[in-house]
Every structure is written in structure tokens, then in C-alpha cells.
Amino acid sequence: xxxxxxxxxxxxxxxxxxxxxxxxxxxxxxxxxxxxxxxxxxxxxxxxxxxxxxxxxxxxxxxxxxxxxxxxxxxxxxxxxxxxxxxxxxxxxxxxxxxxxxxxxxxxxxxxxxxxxxxxxxxxxxxxxxxxxxxxxxxxxxxxxxxxxxxxxxxxxxxxxxxxxxxxxxxxxxxxxxxxxxxxxxxxxxxxxxxxxxxxxxxxxxxxxxxxxxxxxxxxxxxxxxxxxxxxxxxxxxxxxxxxxxxxxxxxxxxxxxxxxxxxxxxxxxxxxxxxxxx
Amino acid sequence: xxxxxxxxxxxxxxxxxxxxxxxxxxxxxxxxxxxxxxxxxxxxxxxxxxxxxxxxxxxxxxxxxxxxxxxxxxxxxxxxxxxxxxxxxxxxxxxxxxxxxxxxxxxxxxxxxxxxxxxxxxxxxxxxxxxxxxxxxxxxxxxxxxxxxxxxxxxxxxxxxxxxxxxxxxxxxxxxxxxxxxxxxxxxxxxxxxxxxxxxxxxxxxxxxxxxxxxxxxxxxxxxxxxxxxxxxxxxxxxxxxxxxxxxxxxxxxxxxxxxxxxxxxxxxxxxxxxxxxxxxxxxxxxxxxxxxxxxxxxxxxxxxxxxxxxxxx
Ligand SMILES: Cc1ncc(C[n+]2csc(CCOP(=O)(O)OP(=O)(O)O)c2C)c(N)n1
Numbered sequence: 001x002x003x004x005x006x007x008x009x010x011x012x013x014x015x016x017x018x019x020x021x022x023x024x025x026x027x028x029x030x031x032x033x034x035x036x037x038x039x040x041x042x043x044x045x046x047x048x049x050x051x052x053x054x055x056x057x058x059x060x061x062x063x064x065x066x067x068x069x070x071x072x073x074x075x076x077x078x079x080x081x082x083x084x085x086x087x088x089x090x091x092x093x094x095x096x097x098x099x100x101x102x103x104x105x106x107x108x109x110x111x112x113x114x115x116x117x118x119x120x121x122x123x124x125x126x127x128x129x130x131x132x133x134x135x136x137x138x139x140x141x142x143x144x145x146x147x148x149x150x151x152x153x154x155x156x157x158x159x160x161x162x163x164x165x166x167x168x169x170x171x172x173x174x175x176x177x178x179x180x181x182x183x184x185x186x187x188x189x190x191x192x193x194x195x196x197x198x199x200x201x202x203x204x205x206x207x208x209x210x211x212x213x214x215x216x217x218x219x220x221x222x223x224x225x226x227x228x229x230x231x232x233x234x235x236x237x238x239x240x241x242x243x244x245x246x247x248x249x250x251x252x253x254x255x256x257x258x259x260x261x262x263x264x265x266x267x268x269x270x271x272x273x274x275x276x277x278x279x
Numbered sequence: 280x281x282x283x284x285x286x287x288x289x290x291x292x293x294x295x296x297x298x299x300x301x302x303x304x305x306x307x308x309x310x311x312x313x314x315x316x317x318x319x320x321x322x323x324x325x326x327x328x329x330x331x332x333x334x335x336x337x338x339x340x341x342x343x344x345x346x347x348x349x350x351x352x353x354x355x356x357x358x359x360x361x362x363x364x365x366x367x368x369x370x371x372x373x374x375x376x377x378x379x380x381x382x383x384x385x386x387x388x389x390x391x392x393x394x395x396x397x398x399x400x401x402x403x404x405x406x407x408x409x410x411x412x413x414x415x416x417x418x419x420x421x422x423x424x425x426x427x428x429x430x431x432x433x434x435x436x437x438x439x440x441x442x443x444x445x446x447x448x449x450x451x452x453x454x455x456x457x458x459x460x461x462x463x464x465x466x467x468x469x470x471x472x473x474x475x476x477x478x479x480x481x482x483x484x485x486x487x488x489x490x491x492x493x494x495x496x497x498x499x500x501x502x503x504x505x506x507x508x509x510x511x512x513x514x515x516x517x518x519x520x521x522x523x524x525x526x527x528x529x530x531x532x533x534x535x536x537x538x539x540x541x542x543x544x545x546x547x548x549x550x551x552x553x554x555x556x557x558x559x560x561x562x563x564x565x566x567x568x569x570x571x572x573x574x575x576x577x578x579x580x581x582x583x584x585x586x587x588x589x590x591x592x593x
Binding site: 063067069109110111117118119120121122124125126127128129130131132133134135136137139140158159162163165166169170 | 306333347
């Protein structure tokens with residue numbers, strides 16, 4: 001196991017916090033959007049873009065880059081925030097989210113936004129698209145890896161399992177999926193709407209290497225991803241146990257903040273909790 | 280019938296294999312129908328560049344999108360019914376919207392599927408595909424044209440829908456002429472009325488034109504192989520010069536090729552018009568000829584429509 005010094009981890013945590021602040025601000029300014037699932041994914045995104053991915057924000061089309069597919073496209077604010085933090089486009093642009101003429105559409109659009117690898121928003125497509133990229137990498141004998149972030153609600157989608165089968169069948173060990181297991185979907189808790197458990201057994205039965213982690217712990221995110229990189233002949237899924245709305249007290253585990261912007265007062269509280277009103 | 284009948288699918292398979300030899304970026308996907316669509320020919324020649332996705336069409340479309348986003352030119356095949364409605368969202372979200380280089384070449388379109396019945400006879404796929412921004416829609420008239428179309432679309436950027444049939448169809452096009460996108464060939468000149476066909480109905484239009492000469496009527500026949508982008512110039516010119524238009528397609532008359540032509544005429548040049556096609560109903564099992572008769576896709580139906588248009592011309 002690699003050991004990461006505390007300073008490095010603290011730095012990643014600070015980035016995650018900035019992503020959360022951006023998300024709240026963007027969604028507040030846009031007047032709509034999905035804070036809950038954006039906040040639950042912030043730590044994974046920070047780890048990906050500031051440690052895991054081999055990428056170059058100055059060359060979004062670098063052929064050998066690792067690919068990240070945001071399958072749960074409604075978490076677009078978190079993706080845009082990390083892309084801006086990484087330098088794909090100016091941080092100023094974040095406030096254009098959802099505005100007419102903006103490059104930052106309500107859901108990710110690969111034609112418009114530098115760094116977005118796949119247009120998403122309709123749930124359940126991302127893993128299959130990532131598999132396509134992974135097949136291309138194998139065909140081209142390229143070493144780039146594909147990372148896909150799915151919601152746990154997305155596990156309801158039949159295509160997720162079609163894609164899970166395909167990835168195992170073609171031994172796509174260059175694919176790593178994170179399941180943002182925040183236990184909530186739109187209408188309620190996943191286990192009430194469409195029960196997923198035993199989720200880990202399901203993935204195992206589909207031929208995947210399965211790791212379960214705390215999705216808000218940087219060290220665990222990084223260690224699990226490193227482990228995935230070492231697994232040969234099969235894809236890896238990292239079931240990341242998270243809290244929807246993580247980081248803002250009144251949003252944590254709060255179903256109604258799945259897809260609702262904070263009010264002015266709520267905005268101010270959230271920014272204070274996240275360590276300042278300036279991202 | 281004066282033409283040789285040939286399989287469009289066979290020519291699709293042949294074109295794919297040639298493309299595979301010519302270009303290493305060609306990748307082919309199928310959903311457990313490769314022996315029917317003839318992508319099996321490519322699979323045999325280039326097993327490493329063929330991926331059978333199993334009976335999982337939605338998965339296949341998104342996988343194609345990912346391959347295309349990574350620089351591949353992807354041909355995706357299955358039956359038309361499964362390659363459109365079944366995975367419409369995947370085509371819309373992941374292929375058309377991001378304008379990716381995926382060529383959806385589907386076989387077994389329309390009622391000439393025959394015995395399988397309505398569950399497999401898609402009569403609304405042109406409608407579904409032509410409303411998608413970025414999507415090009417092509418319906419080759421015969422096997423020779425299918426070959427040319429496949430070779431052509433491989434050079435195009437962006438999504439393309441190519442619709443072919445199950446049955447062997449009369450070969451009316453020649454080997455020599457080049458396929459030009461969105462340029463509808465006038466396959467028979469005439470001045471009294473224009474018959475615009477696509478797919479298998481082009482040969483029926485030619486037969487109808489022969490029949491009409493017996494009545495002293497000189498019909499022009501246009502092969503509207505590209506439904507989108509549509510060749511407004513040729514359509515308007517034909518309307519202007521002949522004063523009446525009949526369209527004929529193996530597709531629902533709702534929002535298919537005939538509707539596309541009607542829209543061009545309404546906005547540009549008004550002439551009497553009649554659409555020959557499948558009425559607003561599902562098909563059923565039967566022999567191809569029986570079905571073509573029952574659902575109004577015969578030479579006689581076209582001749583009758585031409586007379587109707589001519590009557591209204593005055
Ligand atoms: C195919 C599809 N159906 C419905 C929706 C509407 N929708 C948006 S988010 C969501 C819930 C997603 O839940 P989950 O995947 O768990 O995401 P998270 O909780 O992490 O936000 C739904 C149903 C959609 N975007 N796509």
C-alpha cells in the first residue's frame with residue numbers, strides 16, 4: 001500500500017471543498033440544478049482530476065489521456081467545477097451554468113465543454129460509452145484508462161447491467177466504475193424505490209472485481225483506484241459509500257435537495273459551512 | 280420484371296469487408312444478428328475489430344458512441360426495428376446530440392420482412408431518424424446502391440442512418456455512377472408527372488412509369504435515396520416541370536419520405552401530390568407480395584395515384 005503524506009491529502013480535501021462551494025454557488029446562481037448528487041461526488045472528482053487521471057487540461061484532445069465519463073450527468077456542476085479547477089476553462093465561467101449561450105449546459109455536452117468526454121443526462125448510458133472507449137484503447141494498444149461515475153439509482157437501469165456484462169466479457173480491465181452509493185435516488189431511498197442489495201454480490205456475479213470504500217475518504221478513494229489499476233483480466237467497480245448533500249448540514253441525506261437550488265438564506269449558510277463565501 | 284434481384288445485405292457485408300481492409304479505424308458492432316445483417320462477413324475477416332454486444336441494443340449504441348468518441352468509425356447493425364425505437368434514447372443522447380461518427384446500418388426494415396409480422400416490421404423508422412438533428416438518413420434503392428452508400432458514408436463525419444431490407448430487390452442502379460449524398464438521381468425523364476421513390480419502391484416507380492406510357496403519360500422517376508438532407512432542388516424542379524408528384528415508400532405515410540417531400544412542396548412550389556405508402560397501421564405476417572398488395576405498395580397503386588394527381592393537375 002502506498003502511503004500518502006498528510007499534506008497531500010489535505011490539499012485534495014481542500015480542492016474537494018472548493019468544488020462543493022462552486023457547486024452551491026453555481027446552482028444558487030442558476031436557480032436550478034442538482035446539489036445532492038454533486039456534493040456526494042465531490043471527493044471522488046477531486047481525487048480523479050488532481051491525482052488519478054493522466055490528463056492535460058491544455059490539451060483536452062490528447063489521444064493518450066485517461067477518460068472520465070460522468071454517467072450521472074445531473075452532477076454536472078461538480079464536473080464543471082473540477083474541470084475549471086483543473087484549468088480546462090476559466091473559473092469565472094462557472095457562473096454561466098444553465099444560462100443561454102453558455103458552454104456549461106444543465107447536463108454535460110461534449111461538443112460544448114472542454115474536458116467533457118461524453119454527453120450524458122439520460123441515465124444509464126455512461127458505462128456502455130466508457131466501454132466503447134475502453135475497447136478503442138485495447139484496439140489501439142493504448143494504455144489510457146476509463147473511469148466512469150454512476151449513481152446508485154442508475155443501477156436500476158437495465159443498460160447498466162448490459163454494459164456490466166459486456167465489460168466483463170471483453171475483459172475490460174482498463175475500466176473502473178465508481179458507484180456513488182449515497183442511498184438516495186430522486187423519489188426516495190434506493191432500497192424503497194428499487195432495492196439494490198446485495199449490490200456488491202451482483203457486480204461480483206457479473207464478473208467484476210469489487211471494492212467497497214468510504215467515498216469521502218481520500219486515502220480510500222486513491223488506494224481503491226490503485227488496486228483497480230492492478231487488476232488484470234476483469235473490470236473493477238468501486239462502491240463508494242457516500243452521503244448525498246455531503247458537506248452542507250441541511251442537505252446531508254435530504255431527499256428534497258436532490259434537484260433543488262438553495263434559497264438565499266440557505267445559500268449563505270451553506271457557504272459558511274463550506275468555509276467561506278468566496279470559492 | 281426486367282431486373283436481376285439481389286441482396287442489399289450481401290453488398291453491405293462486402294462493402295464492410297473492403298472498408299476493413301482499407302482502413303484500420305473501422306469497427307463493427309452487432310447485437311446477435313450478425314449472420315442476418317451480414318456483419319458476420321466483417322467479423323470473420325477482422326475478428327479483433329468486431330464486437331458482438333449480445334441482445335442489448337441500447338448498450339450497443341452507447342458502446343458505439345464511446346468507440347466513435349475515441350476516433351473509430353463505427354458501423355452498428357441489427358434489424359431496423361431494434362436499431363431505432365428500441366434504443367432511440369441512446370441514439371439521440373449519445374450519437375446524434377454529440378454528432379459522433381456512428382453509422383447505423385440496419386436491415387429488415389419495412390413490411391417486406393414478411394412472416395415475422397408487425398413486431399419486426401418497422402414502418403416508422405424513417406420518421407424517428409429524420410427528426411434527429413445531425414442525423415443523415417439514406418434509403419438505398421438496391422444492392423448496388425447499398426454498396427456505394429456504405430463506402431460513401433464511411434468517409435462522412437457524423438451519424439448516418441442507412442435503411443436496407445431483408446428481401447432481394449431488383450437492381451435498377453448501375454455500377455459505374457457515383458453515389459452523391461443528397462443528390463437525387465432522375466432515373467427516368469418525363470414531363471407529365473413525377474414519381475419519387477426510395478428503397479424498393481424506386482423499381483416499382485419505374486414499372487409504374489412503363490405502365491403509364493401505355494396511357495400516353497410520360498412520367499419522370501426520381502430516386503430519393505437521401506431523405507435527409509433532402510434534395511429540394513431536384514424535387515422543386517420536377518414539380519415545376521411536370522406539375523404533379525407521387526411519392527412511394529415502404530414506410531408509414533405518416534412522416535416518412537412522402538411527408539418530407541410534401542413539406543418541400545408546400546413551402547416552395549404547390550402541385551397536386553399523392554403519397555403511396557403504408558397507411559397508419561401496423562403490418563402483419565404474410566408473403567412479401569401479399570403484404571405489398573394488402574398495404575398498398577404495388578405498381579398499380581402508384582399508377583392509380585398518378586392518375587389521381589393528373590386529374591387534379593387541370
Ligand atoms: C433515463 C432517465 N430517467 C430519469 C431521469 C431523471 N432523474 C434525474 S436524477 C434521477 C435520480 C438519480 O439517482 P442516482 O443515480 O442515485 O443519482 P444521485 O442520487 O447520485 O444524484 C432521476 C430519476 C434521468 N435523468 N434519466
